[in-house]
Amino acid sequence: MSLLTVSGSPHVHDSQSVSKIMYGVVYSLIPAMLVSFYFFGLAAILLTLTAVISCMAVEYVIQKYLMKGPVTVFDGSAIITGILLAFNVPANLPLWMVVIGSAVAIGMGKMTFGGLGKNPFNPALVGRVFLMISFPVHMTNYPKPTAFSTQLTDIVTGPTPLAIMKESLQKGESVAEIIPQIPQYAQLFLGHMGGSMGEISAIAILLGGLFMAYKKLITWHIPVAYLGTVLAFTGIFWLIDPGYHFNPLYHLLSGGLMLGAVYMATDMVTSPMSPLGMLIFGIGCGVLTVVIRMFGAYPEGVAFSILIMNAFVPLINRGIKPKRFGEEVKNG
Amino acid sequence: MKTFKLGGVHPPENKLSEKAPIEVLPLPSVVSIPLSQHLGAPASPVVAKGDKVKAGQLIAKGAGFISANIHSSASGTVAKIDDMPDSSGYRKKSIVINVEGDEWEEGIDLGSELIRECSLNPQEITAKVNEKGIVGMGGATFPSHVKLMVPPGKKAEVLIINGVECEPYLTSDHRLMLEKADEMLVGITIQMKALGVSKAIIGIENNKPDAIAHLKNKVKDYPGISVEALKVKYPQGGEKQLIKALINREVPSGKLPIEVGAVVHNVGTAFAVYEAVQKNKPLVERVVTVTGKNLKKPSNFLARIGTPVSALIEAAGGLPTDTGKVVNGGPMMGKAITSLEVPVTKGTSGILIFPEREAARKPVQNCIRCARCLNVCPMGLEPYLLSVLADRKRLEDCEAERIMDCIECGSCLYICPSGRPLLDQIRVGKAEVGNMIRKRSQH
């Protein structure tokens, strides 16, 4: 008999692993990916491939040559960052910009902090915000969705529904005048709107979210708190003055809110640990998003809101403790 | 169906030996009986090398209030009293006896006839339980007589009997409930009398429907005792979790179950109490599950205390060639042993054999902050945080984050996808915080 292994209890372990969790998220992204391939065609496919490959390559180089530690590019986390970065930019963004965005997302957003699990900010959002600031023109030049496009140049572009809403309101138009210029609910729901590559289809994102919840990769707390807050907050404004404010459903279905609430805010590394902390985080994201959308300079505020709330996560974790056993003694 | 609320996991049950009736294991040629098989001070020997002893004879006396008497499990000659390796990996003072024949001390009733009536008063019962060296048979091995004495100012309202057996693989309690139900129920009645309570609840997890049905039928003859089926969830056998599940009360942090009017005993302990009080028989043997996926014959043995583990494995078909780890106890809380010559003790509920490929842990990766550990912790702690604080020796912070509440159930380490050594670090932290608290109270 060979030597017996001695280790502390427990001696059995759940079969879940980091890479299984990460690939679970990757699979859940497939419906939204297919919708964007449908509406933005070849450009979207190239964009996604470029982002994923550059994220993995950057991570490899940093792990192998700078950190000289174990190389874990195949654990799936870099793939998620790549896909989410692609989802967060216009489908026709020049590919070299995508490469730069990926380098920033992985290099600055993740590896400077020590790699997976140690980064305070969502890496894909770090990449997106960097691109927004560096290339504002390209980053707000959204292609119009057309089925099965193989075109890579001379694509018809136009503003997103949120941008139309904001600009027209600022010009003094009323909601009734603007409605005909923007897509209907059903179109928004399915993804027939201008926007970043992966944010357009609410239904595909919800599907992915349900899959993740079923696989226990996320819990309901953050998405529900986030979306609920936006719904309630914009609903109040709408009830006060429906002539000047949009129906809350519009807010819910347009822009990057769905993608943000289901995928970006739920990133386990950069969101709070306890259920109550998650609710607070979600509400914070919701409030900030509405404030930026309604009163800020940008038409969309999801990315900034989540990054701001990311910064509060350590504070939330310190302040909000899970319910301890034997704490509230309600005996009887 | 009832269960506890906070946290918990559900590892694969693997109750391979649940259908195997309890078999009496043949006497070994040597028994090695450690003087410390219980929580508290080691017992002090009352025999010397060369003495002839009988089975059931007192060979070491409990030293102090929290300690337990130890009796010889076989007849023969004391070969030596020396430090011998035990299942914890340390060498502990033990009495080694060369077995000769099987002669029992006078006054011990070895017959199988059920004796229901008990004329002893509570003090006499407790004294008997103390005298016969009964300890908690679920694994914690806390001296039972201590738990039968209600501290002044407190009142016991209900006796809770732990038939949960929430550890995967183990089946010794399950078999005992099926095969020794009446003895166990008489034992419970005696414990109720000692505590002065009129109510006892036996909690059994729902993966043992035969035991639940059998006992539900039997308790009709035993006033005050009821059976409650519980949803399968680990660690339901933890005292605090079981009390929560059955009577929905939470034992406050740092307090004992009596604080909420409950006393918890294991089914094996109830059976041992029966034998001690009604049959005058000390605790010298117990049911041990011997199991493992590649073991030929997963079994439940009635083994004498001091029998080497190797003898049990032999009787279960021999050690599989691909064995990588042998565990004394269940897979969640048991201890890996280094040698197969360590003895069965009062707390040995099972011997579990893991093949090589299941012996190793997952590779350790960065914490991905998935919060799984926090969600499964039955005490509502934050294992990821405690392990980091413990690792950095931030003991005050550990204490403030209630590290001492950790029941070392292992759920956090079980669930962690990154294979973080959470409980390993928390255990070290707990020990250090315990020392710190003790020092503080000395000043």
Ligand code: SF4
């Ligand atoms: S071992 Fe301790 S910290 Fe880990 S889950 Fe159990 S009680 Fe919680």
Ligand code: SF4
């Ligand atoms: S389960 Fe493991 S990876 Fe997840 S938060 Fe806890 S320690 Fe980190």
